[in-house]
Amino acid sequence: xxxxxxxxxxxxxxxxxxxxxxxxxxxxxxxxxxxxxxxxxxxxxxxxxxxxxxxxxxxxxxxxxxxxxxxxxxxxxxxxxxxxxxxxxxxxxxxxxxxxxxxxxxxxxxxxxxxx
Amino acid sequence: xxxxxxxxxxxxxxxxxxxxxxxxxxxxxxxxxxxxxxxxxxxxxxxxxxxxxxxxxxxxxxxxxxxxxxxxxxxxxxxxxxxxxxxxxxxxxxxxxxxxxxxxxxxxxxxxxxxx
Numbered sequence: 102x103x104x105x106x107x108x109x110x111x112x113x114x115x116x117x118x119x120x121x122x123x124x125x126x127x128x129x130x131x132x133x134x135x136x137x138x139x140x141x142x143x144x145x146x147x148x149x150x151x152x153x154x155x156x157x158x159x160x161x162x163x164x165x166x167x168x169x170x171x172x173x174x175x176x177x178x179x180x181x182x183x184x185x186x187x188x189x190x191x192x193x194x195x196x197x198x199x200x201x202x203x204x205x206x207x208x209x210x211x212x213x214x215x216x217x
Numbered sequence: 218x219x220x221x222x223x224x225x226x227x228x229x230x231x232x233x234x235x236x237x238x239x240x241x242x243x244x245x246x247x248x249x250x251x252x253x254x255x256x257x258x259x260x261x262x263x264x265x266x267x268x269x270x271x272x273x274x275x276x277x278x279x280x281x282x283x284x285x286x287x288x289x290x291x292x293x294x295x296x297x298x299x300x301x302x303x304x305x306x307x308x309x310x311x312x313x314x315x316x317x318x319x320x321x322x323x324x325x326x327x328x329x330x331x332x333x
Contacts, residue, residue: 146310192260
């Protein structure tokens with residue numbers, strides 16, 4: 102079974118600085134998707150960034166980028182120029198691309214604090 | 218973008234009451250919808266996968282007679298918590314997806330259920 106591990110329950114970063122959230126996963130599949138979701142205090146789940154495992158190029162979305170290391174099964178999220186609005190719970194997630202059972206498996210989350 | 222509406226956003230009711238939560242895809246047809254439960258400061262746990270016109274697939278440990286799921290149309294899935302008790306109090310989130318493959322899941326805003 103696939104698992105997603107986020108080893109940092111909480112992190113803090115100074116506003117305008119850069120922070121990296123860690124995520125590792127375990128799977129025997131070769132084709133899958135990886136996601137980072139943001140859950141602010143409003144509790145809405147917001148997709149931050151998505152990576153397809155067959156793509157070697159790291160995904161980027163404005164200030165958000167990932168470091169996808171497929172061999173190491175690592176998928177970290179880098180937030181540049183941190184803003185107060187980035188404060189939230191961040192979940193790393195995995196979804197298989199190889200079967201019809203495409204449920205998302207979430208990590209336990211990392212709570213990110215932005216210090217003004 | 219794809220919008221998923223979840224209603225109600227907050228429910229407070231007495232023990233023994235049955236509560237229905239609706240999940241609607243507003244601008245797309247969702248062949249598959251997912252229901253998650255989230256305890257305070259924890260991750261999302263998938264409860265069941267709902268496919269339009271067929272029975273829901275429940276995750277291990279989720280009582281299907283307790284959590285009734287109906288996906289009668291391509292834009293609506295409902296979760297009914299039957300004879301709710303205080304231990305059913307939680308945050309429930311639905312998501313919806315178009316088709317298969319690399320289409321992302323779109324999340325509703327969640328429903329906070331409090332059973333007195």
